[in-house]
Amino acid sequence: MIxxxxxxxxxxxxxxxxxxxxxxxxxxxxxxxxYRKENLRYVCNFWPIFERGICVIPKVGNPVLAGAPEGExxxxxxxxxxxxxNIKEFACVSVPEEIDYPLAEFSTLKDVLQGALKGGxxxxxxxVFDIPFHIMERIKNAVGNVEITDAGAILNRxxxxxxxxxxxxxKEAGRQACEGYKxxxxxxxxxNPETMAAGAAEGAARMAGAEDIxxxxxxxxxxxxxxxxxxxxxxxRNGEMVMAAMAVQYQGYVSTxxxxxxxxxxxxxxxxxxxxxxxxxxxxxxxxRAGVVSGQMVRAVKxxxxxxxxxxxxxxxPMHGIGLAEAESPYPDENAEYLFESGMCVxxxxxxxxxxxxxxxxxxxxxxxxxxxESITPFIRELVSKGI
Numbered sequence: 001m002i003x004x005x006x007x008x009x010x011x012x013x014x015x016x017x018x019x020x021x022x023x024x025x026x027x028x029x030x031x032x033x034x035y036r037k038e039n040l041r042y043v044c045n046f047w048p049i050f051e052r053g054i055c056v057i058p059k060v061g062n063p064v065l066a067g068a069p070e071g072e073x074x075x076x077x078x079x080x081x082x083x084x085x086n087i088k089e090f091a092c093v094s095v096p097e098e099i100d101y102p103l104a105e106f107s108t109l110k111d112v113l114q115g116a117l118k119g120g121x122x123x124x125x126x127x128v129f130d131i132p133f134h135i136m137e138r139i140k141n142a143v144g145n146v147e148i149t150d151a152g153a154i155l156n157r158x159x160x161x162x163x164x165x166x167x168x169x170x171k172e173a174g175r176q177a178c179e180g181y182k183x184x185x186x187x188x189x190x191x192n193p194e195t196m197a198a199g200a201a202e203g204a205a206r207m208a209g210a211e212d213i214x215x216x217x218x219x220x221x222x223x224x225x226x227x228x229x230x231x232x233x234x235x236x237r238n239g240e241m242v243m244a245a246m247a248v249q250y251q252g253y254v255s256t257x258x259x260x261x262x263x264x265x266x267x268x269x270x271x272x273x274x275x276x277x278x279x280x281x282x283x284x285x286x287x288x289r290a291g292v293v294s295g296q297m298v299r300a301v302k303x304x305x306x307x308x309x310x311x312x313x314x315x316x317x318p319m320h321g322i323g324l325a326e327a328e329s330p331y332p333d334e335n336a337e338y339l340f341e342s343g344m345c346v347x348x349x350x351x352x353x354x355x356x357x358x359x360x361x362x363x364x365x366x367x368x369x370x371x372x373x374e375s376i377t378p379f380i381r382e383l384v385s386k387g388i
Contacts, residue, residue: 026120031127038324069104124151178379180205198231238264260360273357288373294332
């Protein structure tokens with residue numbers, strides 16, 4: 001099975017601890033929940049269901065994973081670290097009542113954090129923007145007069161360039177996503193509801209081995225203008241444009257696929273619209289190479305839109321990074337000056353919104369190499385390369 005071995009998690013912690021030493025941080029606490037799980041997955045391989053989790057990394061030694069009692073067995077099954085404890089502060093639901101867990105053994109958030117700090121006075125926190133207010137207050141109360149600093153940049157840097165194991169996981173997620181999209185194209189036909197095509201795609205990806213479908217964006221006809229709308233019971237008809245994106249997760253790593261198409265026969269206006277998207281996506285290929293200035297790629301895509309008088313319909317940057325999150329760094333705009341690096345993994349996001357012919361986008365995954373982009377989602381690359 002393709003996965004991230006425990007040895008790679010150990011290497012990650014060693015690199016994090018080296019950064020802690022450089023930055024004068026005595027312990028790092030990495031927060032995660034069902035909605036923002038990527039950093040927690042990066043350091044311990046655990047992603048919560050309902051509950052919250054925190055992985056606390058000391059300056060020396062292995063981390064401690066803390067969570068809530070309903071997910072205890074699940075956390076121990078997934079986590080690469082043996083040291084686990086329940087804390088009441090991370091109970092599964094936010095309700096006024098205090099829920100009793102008579103069979104569970106508990107530690108306290110204070111014990112876990114102070115145990116890792118070992119008398120130190122500086123706690124790094126990863127996930128500052130993801131933590132609910134009342135959880136943040138509990139963390140502050142647990143550490144008392146210890147300084148809390150945002151340590152998110154440390155993990156952001158480490159996650160930017162992917163290891164061979166991470167790339168293998170992204171490729172597998174891409175394969176599963178492509179299998180799902182093949183089924184979507186089969187069911188996105190005249191007379192079927194949007195939910196049927198979306199469900200067929202999700203089911204096929206799951207059957208191909210996906211551990212999760214992060215999202216399915218779907219709209220047909222005038223509903224393509226929703227940008228990130230969900231599938232409904234609307235019946236699809238011949239001549240309608242379809243906007244459908246699916247993000248598939250495998251071993252924590254997420255690949256997204258989206259191919260703009262028309263049910264049945266496209267009219268001339270729709271063909272012109274789609275051809276501009278395909279042209280921009282194919283031009284982008286020339287710039288997805290190690291050593292290229294990232295903003296140069298953005299400007300090249302925008303030049304295609306300008307050539308066809310579509311600049312006013314250009315909604316946002318045409319690319320973002322992928323990995324444990326569906327969208328992560330790098331996320332360049334036209335002024336970005338940093339260079340693409342070998343091992344960066346990215347998703348195109350070639351989009352036109354609000355045009356008279358409709359709204360749509362292309363999403364396909366790539367690995368940046370010194371020789372150019374390597375496709376993570378070859379089925380979509382083949383369709384986009386072929387065009388209409």
